[in-house]
Amino acid sequence: QSVLTQPPSASGTPGQRVTISCSGSSSNIGSNTVNWYQQFPGTAPKLLIYRNNQRPSGVPDRFSGSKSGTSASLAISGLQSEDEADYYCAAWDDSLNGPVFGGGTKLTVL
Amino acid sequence: QVQLQESGPGLVRPSETLSLTCTVSGGSISTYYWHWIRQPAGKGLEWIGRIYISGTTKYNPSVQSRVTMSVDTSKNQFSLKLSSATAADTAVYYCARSRGLAAAGSLDYWGPGTLVTVSP
Numbered sequence: 376q377s378v379l380t381q382p383p384s385a386s387g388t389p390g391q392r393v394t395i396s397c398s399g400s401s402s403n404i405g406s407n408t409v410n411w412y413q414q415f416p417g418t419a420p421k422l423l424i425y426r427n428n429q430r431p432s433g434v435p436d437r438f439s440g441s442k443s444g445t446s447a448s449l450a451i452s453g454l455q456s457e458d459e460a461d462y463y464c465a466a467w468d469d470s471l472n473g474p475v476f477g478g479g480t481k482l483t484v485l
Numbered sequence: 486q487v488q489l490q491e492s493g494p495g496l497v498r499p500s501e502t503l504s505l506t507c508t509v510s511g512g513s514i515s516t517y518y519w520h521w522i523r524q525p526a527g528k529g530l531e532w533i534g535r536i537y538i539s540g541t542t543k544y545n546p547s548v549q550s551r552v553t554m555s556v557d558t559s560k561n562q563f564s565l566k567l568s569s570a571t572a573a574d575t576a577v578y579y580c581a582r583s584r585g586l587a588a589a590g591s592l593d594y595w596g597p598g599t600l601v602t603v604s605p
Contacts, residue, residue, distance in 0.1 A: 377529050410591040412530075419579055419598050420530065425591035463530055467587045472543050474520075474590055476530040 378403065379464050379477035386483040392452045395480045397464030399445050403475050407467040409447040411440055414461045414479075423462070424449065451482075459484045487512040489580050489596035497574075497603045503567040507580030507596055510561065514538060518583045519556065519563045520592060523576040531576075535583075536563055570603045577601075 380398040387393040399405065408427050412420035422431050424440035427447065439450045447466075451458055464477040493505035507519065521533040534544035536554040544552050548567065556563040567574060577600050581592040 408588045412592075419595040420592075421595070422591055422593050425593070426588060431593065465530075465592075467590045471532075471545065472586075473532045473535065473545060474592070475532070478529045 377478035378468065378475035379466065381462075381464060381477035381480045383478065384481045384483065386485055387451075387454045388485045389454055389456060391454045392450060393454055393482065394451075395449045395462055395464075395482070397447045397449070397477050399447075399466055399475075401445060402470045403445075403466040403468040404442065404447055405445040406469055409440065409442050410465045410474075411438075411449045412463045412465065414463065420463060454484055456484045458482060487582065487594045489582065489594055491578060491580050491596045491599040493599060493601070495600055495602060497570045497601060499571055499603055499605060501570055503565075503570045503574060503601055503603070505565045505578055505580075505599065505601070506562050507564070508560070508562050509582075514556065514558055514561045514563065518586065518590075520581045520583060521554065521565045522579045522581055522592070523574075524579070524598075525576040533565065533567075533578075572603050575601065575603045 411424035413423045414420040427442040428440045437453045461479045463479045465474050468475040488510045490508045497503045518535050520535045536542045542554050551568045553566045577598040579598045580596045582594040583590045
């Protein structure tokens with residue numbers, strides 16, 4: 376049972392815009408910034424979005440993040456087949472004094 | 486380019502201690518926080534704990550009674566020990582780095598991960 380709640384799956388067709396939601400509580404998303412990670416099968420997660428909406432160098436601007444209250448969203452515009460992966464949200468939790476993660480959303484490009 | 490690499494036994498017997506080391510190359514281990522995260526097959530990510538170069542640690546309560554982390558700055562390495570291993574500890578274990586805590590706590594570099602199986 377993950378602390379943050381994500382839909383287990385999402386899908387879209389090439390070129391479409393897809394959003395993935397992430398719900399938390401006042402001790403994590405409500406009081407801290409949200410990060411998003413992208414993970415391909417058999418590989419380590421990669422930081423995709425940090426501090427709610429910042430992209431590390433090399434991440435396409437097709438990826439964007441937002442946060443409101445105790446929820447956050449990852450949006451992917453101009454969906455491409457190479458975006459097919461698992462996406463995890465994460466946020467610092469004040470009770471844990473460490474990061475908590477969502478259960479992950481498997482994105483399928485139809 | 487900073488690189489992290491986990492190493493250690495891939496098979497641990499039940500009730501024994503799971504031991505892993507993360508070697509950091511391409512950068513100093515100083516001024517950052519170093520984390521261990523695990524992922525059981527087909528499941529999500531679980532933060533195990535973190536250590537700073539001073540040796541200060543913070544562990545997830547789910548494993549706190551069994552976990553010990555240490556750092557060796559001379560070797561640019563940090564380590565994880567998880568005692569009394571059970572099948573529930575079977576997972577891919579990742580080491581990762583953050584620049585700070587809370588808002589600065591994003592994990593910007595990860596090792597490739599190492600599978601540890603707990604089995605007789």
